[in-house]
Amino acid sequence: MYIRAAEQNAHDNYKLLIGSIIPRPIAFVTSIDERGIVNAAPFSFFNIVNDEPLMIMFSCVRKSGGEMKHTASNILGNGEFVVHIVDEDNIAAINHTSINAPEGISELTLAGLTPVPGQMVKVPRVAECKIAMECRLTRHVELEHCDMIIGEVLGFYVEDELIHNGRIDAAKLKPVSRLAGATYAAIGRTFDMDRPQY
Numbered sequence: 001m002y003i004r005a006a007e008q009n010a011h012d013n014y015k016l017l018i019g020s021i022i023p024r025p026i027a028f029v030t031s032i033d034e035r036g037i038v039n040a041a042p043f044s045f046f047n048i049v050n051d052e053p054l055m056i057m058f059s060c061v062r063k064s065g066g067e068m069k070h071t072a073s074n075i076l077g078n079g080e081f082v083v084h085i086v087d088e089d090n091i092a093a094i095n096h097t098s099i100n101a102p103e104g105i106s107e108l109t110l111a112g113l114t115p116v117p118g119q120m121v122k123v124p125r126v127a128e129c130k131i132a133m134e135c136r137l138t139r140h141v142e143l144e145h146c147d148m149i150i151g152e153v154l155g156f157y158v159e160d161e162l163i164h165n166g167r168i169d170a171a172k173l174k175p176v177s178r179l180a181g182a183t184y185a186a187i188g189r190t191f192d193m194d195r196p197q198y
């Protein structure tokens with residue numbers, strides 16, 4: 001079949017997109033509001049966008065009334081955030097942070113997660129995450145009803161046992177990705193393949 005996006009409603013298009021672009025890595029993002037209250041939420045519209053300088057992006061879909069999510073408004077307010085990698089040990093608690101908490105209530109407290117002071121940013125990282133990247137906002141791109149946040153990674157927190165010869169051991173990290181709806185995936189069978197030489 002061939003499906004013209006313009007001939008379907010937005011929800012059916014959305015289902016095709018999130019069911020096709022899988023698995024999606026999940027950024028667990030902490031940010032702080034003007035009172036210093038820590039906000040935390042997961043985002044699977046997330047990836048690397050540059051390697052020098054190190055830049056990553058994630059996208060916050062606006063609420064139905066067009067209002068920005070707290071994560072986006074906090075980052076636009078003070079320019080800092082921390083992105084954590086979601087894994088099999090912390091996914092349940094992190095899923096809990098996606099609750100639409102009212103302003104002023106920290107999702108970290110609701111989910112029983114522990115803030116740890118940042119090194120290069122005022123935003124804390126979360127102790128239960130094995131990898132955290134402290135980021136500074138470099139660009140905010142407004143995309144119809146999304147706020148794409150692009151940030152430079154200033155520093156990495158990585159649990160010691162995850163690193164071997166400077167590389168992250170995926171088997172120890174046990175990252176979790178998102179498929180469509182409420183379905184998640186752990187790393188399954190992996191295989192290596194050499195790149196062709198010309």
Ligand SMILES: Cc1cc2nc3c(=O)[nH]c(=O)nc-3n(C[C@H](O)[C@H](O)[C@H](O)COP(=O)(O)O)c2cc1C
Pocket residue numbers: 026039040041042043044045046059060061062068069070071072095097098099100101178
């Ligand atoms: C695994 C997972 C992935 C999500 N990915 C996104 C995403 O990419 N973009 C988005 O806007 N919301 C996403 N959400 C929903 C947000 O986490 C949710 O709206 C959250 O309440 C936003 O919090 P905030 O208003 O404090 O920023 C995701 C939720 C889950 C559980």
